[in-house]
Amino acid sequence: MSAGTRKIDVIVTDVVPVNELVKRFHFQRTDGQLLPTFSGGAHVVVEMRDDDRTRLNPYSLMSSPLDTRDYTISVRRDDTGRGGSLFMHQRVNPGMRMVISSPVNLFSLDLRARxxxxxxxxxxxxxxxxxxxxxxxxxxxxxxxxxxxxxxxxxxxxxxxxxxxxxxxxxxxxxxxxxxxxxxxxxxxxxxxxxxxxxxxxxxxxxxxxxxxxxxxxxxxxxHFAAPQPGKPFDVTLAISGKQIRVSEQQSLLEAIEAAGIDPPYLCRGGVCGQCETKVISYDGNFLHNDHWLSEEEHQSGRKIMPCVSRFEGKSLVLER
Amino acid sequence: MGINFRKETFRDDFSFRNSPEQIRRFPFPFHEDSYMYAVNIEPHTPGPKNTVFEHLIDVDEHYISEMEDRALVLAEDPLRCQSLPHMTLAGWDLLELLMTQKAESYPEHFSLTRDGDNWHWINRPLGIDDRFTFGDVSTLPYGPMAYITRQSQGDFCVLDQRDGNLWMDAGIVTTQADWSLDFDIGMNFFEWHAPVPLAHDMGIFNRALKFLTNIQQGQPARRFNWTMTINPRLDTSPENYHKWGVDRTTVTPENVGQKVHLRVELQTFWRLPRSNALVFPIRCYLIKMDELVTSPKWARRFHRVLRDLPNELAEYKGLTRYRQTVVEWLSQYDDGAPTSSGFGPD
Amino acid sequence: MTAKTILSRPVYGTLSPQPGRNHLFVADAEGAAAILDMAKATPEGFFADAHIMFVPDDTGTNYVEAVKSLQPARFYQGPTIAAALPRLRQTLATAHMGLRIYLAGSEGLIGQAMQAAMEAGFDPSSIQTEHRGSLARRVQCVHCKGITENVTTQPVTCSHCGLLLLVRDHYSRRLAAFQGVCINAEDPTESPQAEEIFR
Structure with missing residues (x-):
């Protein structure tokens, strides 16, 4: 019963500078088929393969749900972030092949509304x-x-x-x-x-x-997707898989877990959907919680962390992964 | 090769029966010799040939007759098909899902041609050939949900997803196991399941809801439920309970084989793309005890399940009056031999 | 107080003042006492933006003056719930976001006023409710769909089709009614004695 979405192979068909900070990206399926229909408010997770590391960032779909020949997203350049938006702005060009997730909607219209x-x-x-x-x-x-x-x-x-x-x-x-x-x-x-x-x-x-x-x-x-924040590197022990990992300055904890070959479920990678919630077995240090999923009480308890956006500072952290 | 559709009834003279091929593909729901609730949800992926999972939306030999029975129920009681105003978009999503699945799986019986919003739908078994504009309700004889579910076996609940819950805001329910759409429409997941005993305390519904609200497009899931029905009656609604309830007192050792039916619901769960709603088709399969015992394993196992079923569940499923008679009848097919694990006949 | 039974059975609370621009109260009979109790804790001037609709019924007439003395912006006294409903619907149809709704009294009053609020686009979870007084139920006959008002006995005879109904705890907010199902369908010769239990 693991969650997650299907992957879609796409080709970048157009990159349009919209203004000094924003570029728009158009994707079509590499096999020429229509993309899945979606509902307004849905996002896709875009995989960015940047040499030896992979970033996965969520972006809202902005094209009309009534036309699924292509998907479009707009990316605002963030010069101080972890580099995802810079990758999109500097490295993504028309003709490039990329992988995106199927659309997921965590910001759905309430169709009862007058x-x-x-x-x-x-x-x-x-x-x-x-x-x-x-x-x-x-x-x-x-x-x-x-x-x-x-x-x-x-x-x-x-x-x-x-x-x-x-x-x-x-x-x-x-x-x-x-x-x-x-x-x-x-x-x-x-x-x-x-x-x-x-x-x-x-x-x-x-x-x-x-x-x-x-x-x-x-x-x-x-x-509000919380973009993962860069921070000091920290070490983590993954108890179930018996692995020691290091989360680098520009990496999220979830990305570091994935880089170690473990695939926790995820939908939003922005601290809102709850899929990647991970149990803490022991710790000595402080959590830097950045998610909107866990309650204040859970943040205080030291028993859970959302690895997509949250970090840790201290001597040791053991997770149930 | 096409399906050999049977001509039969689910009321009055009850001429329903399963062909030998249909018995072999019956979705027997017990993987072991006892039954208790569980969140027994698994991915709904296509299964082996000659099973009800061969195609994601199953059409079988009872199709035409079930659709005739549905039309009779709706003519008597239009409240069996309702959609709250905000659910029309989900109705179009459902129409698209069922038409595309049927046309893909059974091209000899159904065809769909799309040119933008101009759609052409042919349903050969029911003799339907309609052109309409997708998204324009004025081009169909019924609302989109009613139109396509009058051509699809099983009940359909269309659930709106809001505030971390699911809301039964539309549906067509003519073959139900004793619950009323007219009463339950508008309720949330916990409310419409409120009358179910035991499961709430076991946390079943909390876990199930968490799973269901996270179902994504293109990744449907399924589970089984079951009950029993006297006579092959599809419409065992509470609305008509005062008419069919008396059937439960008519079971005798002599007529168990023909009168008593195991009723299996194959419930599937699908995310709908435009509305972000969830559709929950509940497909009902009936099998007579005489048909069931043609599989020695099924006979042994069902005997044990029914004999050991907790009383609360037997009461909730409405089996109390005739359970003992059926258990005794089934016992002649149970020599105490062990049964193999898994669902299929040996 | 009503005992908690099954999850579709409404759970009522205690009225408490909510942030908002306008406040609409609908109450019957002893429900007025819930408003008066809440008024002890409301901030100064709270009722200056309030509209109170009150159906005293047989047991609430002696609350009328006390409720009026809260000096709401508008006060309405109606003879029956049915008579008050069109006024309630019209009030809701012209209202703006920021309106808060408070319902107090019998389950029938709470249920029917909530039904009107839902039809106007209000989510039930944002409505304050407090049960006071009678436990009499509105019951929908699942067979003929008729609603029998003020049901106090178990079982009850449907006032429309005459079937003898078991009154369940299963409750529909959309219908503002409990479900009634034929109690002797399996054996029509059974005829259980009616007991007065919803009082």
Whole structure:
């Protein structure tokens, strides 16, 4: 009963620079068949084979779920991250063969909603590209509010405005424009659902404001993949397989476990789906938990870790793997 | 080679029976000589030829007659097929799944031609030849779920996934083992299973839900369930319980072989792509005791399972009134010899 | 208090003030006492944004003045639940997100008001409920689909088709009713004595 998804062999058919920070990548199947149908909000995990190491990063699908000839993702360059986005920006070119996972949706629309209110920050716009296409195809009622630093970094704002006109609202930081959140939340009809995707701080702010305004938890949906953070190298003992591994500075614990030939299940690699949850047998040191899956209590207990995004500092760590 | 469809009934004169070939492919659900709940879920992958797993969606010799029985049930009681408003997209997903699977597995009986959203569906056994626009409900005579499940054996529950739970928000249920879609529609996974004894305390449903919510596209799973039915009646609904309940008092040592049926449900679980919903087809297979005992292993084993079944389970499955009679009848086929492990006949 | 039986059986809590912009209370009979108890702990001015709909029934008339003295923005008194429901539906149809719903009183009142809230797009998990007073049940006959109101006995005769029904604990929020199944289907000569148990 191990989880995980099927792999799909794809070819990069196009790489389009969108602005100074974002590039868009188009994939088609190498066998020429259609890609699997997906639902708006789904992501794929892209395998990046960078010489001797493999990184697997999740990216939201932004193409229309109604057209599965190709999949598109957009990647924002992060010059201080672990190098996944730099790999995509610098090493991936049209014609290159890659492997992606089948789509998985952990940020699904609630189709009961009378209205879908979407709030995007920066590159958090990508899942909404697919969700708005899906809703527009079925006469769905939605409204998108999009915050960005500058007009040029308002990735796809022009595309969205062209498609949906007044349903798209743009707020540019450098123009002093601010999302009137409280007013917006107060004026929505009963049965509205709220969706948030963007930086962690924005998600926190919107969730808190919505809770204070009386929005029930079940109406507030958010997607925040925690990107694995680089950190100090650390050593781990894998008790079941009897292996000693070292997690390097730019590697996640999950990647290091995989590099040792062990394949824990995963879906999101971003600390939200819970699949790679791993039991801690013993430890001497401190956990650096970065996931959104385990409870605060579980984080404190020292009994579990999510190896996709969390790290460790200290003398010894023994895991049940 | 096509399927030899039987002409038979599941009510009134109950002319249903299995051909010898169909008996050999019967999905006997007991892998050992006793039965207790377990999260017995496994990947639903194609199995050997001449088993019900040969194709992921099985069509067998009872197809046409089962569809006729379904039409009769729906004409009497339209509440057996319901879909809450947000489930239409999942209905299209289900239509796509069933049409593509059937056309791929049984090209001599079904064909699907797609040109963008313009679809052409031919179902030869039922004499259907329809062109429609995928996604446009006005181009079909019924909603998409109703349309395709009127052409598919088994009950279908379509489950919306939200808040880490599954919600029974659409379905067609005409061959059920005594539960009411009209009553249970809109319930979550724990609520619709609430009447099941023992399993909640065993944590069965928590583990099952965790597994089911993580089922991914293209990786369906399956499990078995079973009960017993007096007469080969498909529609053992609570709605009509006051009409068929009395059947349970009619079992005598003389008629066990013909009247008493083991009823096996093959439940499969599929992620639907556009709606992110889960569909849960429940396919029902019936076998008469006379047919079952043609396999000595099945006869021995079923005798032992039924004899040793905990009383709560027997009560829940509605077997109490006739269990003893059936156990005694089956005992003549059980010489106490050991049975081999696994499901198949020896 | 109602004993916990099976997982589809609703579990009621104790009303407590929720963050929100508007507050809608629907109560019958002794349910008013739940609102009054909650009011002891509400912040200043809480009821200034509240709308209270109250059906006193036979046993709640002496709560009316106390409820009015909470000075809600709107107060409505109705003769029966059925009479209050159209008003409730209209209130919900024009409401905005930020509305919180509090239901108190009989299971029939809680169930039917929740049904209206669900139809308006409200998820049941976000509704505050408190059971007070009668344990009488609404029962759907699984055979004829008719709903029998104020059922206090086990078994009960369906008020629509006349079958003798076993009242189960299995509960449907969508129907706001418990399930009733023919008790003597297997042997129609059996006729168990009705006992008053939902009081």
């Amino acid at each position: 209205k879908h209110l979407m709030i995007a920050g920066g590159i958090g716009i990508t899942p909404f590209m697919a969700q708005t296409s899906q809703l527009a195809g079925d006469a769905g009622n939605f409204e998108l509010h999009y915050t960005c630093r500058t007009e040029t970094l308002a990735t796809y704002a022009d595309v969205l405005k062209g498609r949906y006109g007044r349903r798209i609202h743009l707020y540019r930081d450098d123009q002093g424009e601010r999302l009137p959140l409280e007013q917006l939340l107060a004026s929505q009809p009963l049965g509205t659902h709220l969706y948030i995707c963007g930086p962690a701080g924005m998600i926190e702010w919107v969730r808190r404001t919505a809770a204070e305004a009386g929005w029930p938890d079940d109406t507030v949906h958010f997607e």
